[in-house]
Amino acid sequence: MTTAARAARADYPALRVAPPASSVDLIAAEQAAADFLRALGIPTDTESVRGTPGRMARAYAELFSTPEFDLTTFPNDEGYDELVLARSIPLRSVCEHHLLPFVGVAHVGYLPRERILGLSKLARVVGHFAARPQVQERLTKQVAGWLSDNLEPAGVGVVIEAEHTCMTVRGVRASGSTTVTSALLGALRDDPRSRQEFFALTRLGG
Structure with a gap:
């Protein structure tokens, strides 16, 4: 149905816009981040860096996420x-x-x-x-x-x-x-x- 045709209806619906379907495995991402840092020669056993792989995983998960919304x-x-x-x-x-x-x-x-x-x-x-x-x-x-x-x-x-x-x-x-x-x-x-x-x-x- 075209926009012109839908515009003639009183119950013109809002379009629900969803992010691309994907699954996030934060545990696997954190392990991969730890392996990545160690492969680059960066130790992950110090107090300040120990939590870095998890922070990396959560940061990229946030960058790649967006909420659903209605196109009103x-x-x-x-x-x-x-x-x-x-x-x-x-x-x-x-x-x-x-x-x-x-x-x-x-x-x-x-x-x-x-x-x-x-x-x-x-x-x-x-x-x-x-x-x-x-x-x-x-x-x-x-x-x-x-x-x-x-x-x-x-x-x-x-x-x-x-x-x-x-x-x-x-x-x-x-x-x-x-x-x-x-x-x-x-x-x-x-x-x-x-x-x-x-x-x-x-x-x-x-």
């Missing part, structure tokens, strides 16, 4: 058709190549049609896709594509700015560098004025 939408009774933008949504994820964190902000906007979205849900969607090993390019496209598929707006735009610790604290050690990715769909991609407005409001319009 409302009728666009006023026929609002201008850009809705949530700017500087805090973001944290983990690079799938090195399992090191990357942190930054996401700017997420859309051009409404029949339905408008509860604003907090834009942040929820970002957190939903960030809570797993990721690459920034895929994360950007996943957020944009998911909103386009489930909200069916006239257009969607997503910009992510993040610092990758796999780049800033190791390897090239380019401290202070950030990576910017964008994904534009619908009118925000095809209409130059809408695209310019979106980038200007995200302060990337130059």
Whole structure:
């Protein structure tokens, strides 16, 4: 059923969004973390490090978890058709190549049609896709594509700015560098004025 068809119903349902199905074995993860540290020559029998494998396991389990939420939408009774933008949504994820964190902000906007979205849900969607090993390019496209598929707006735009610790604290050690990715769909991609407005409001319009 399309969004337009569902919008005509009084009992328009909220979409329940659940994290990817997975099982977490904290005992096995703690043992693996202890083996990992010992393999790197780091003793785990001192008082300050003895609990580190468990803390590592719990930390990564937290990074890879996200709560379920309802994608709450409302009728666009006023026929609002201008850009809705949530700017500087805090973001944290983990690079799938090195399992090191990357942190930054996401700017997420859309051009409404029949339905408008509860604003907090834009942040929820970002957190939903960030809570797993990721690459920034895929994360950007996943957020944009998911909103386009489930909200069916006239257009969607997503910009992510993040610092990758796999780049800033190791390897090239380019401290202070950030990576910017964008994904534009619908009118925000095809209409130059809408695209310019979106980038200007995200302060990337130059």
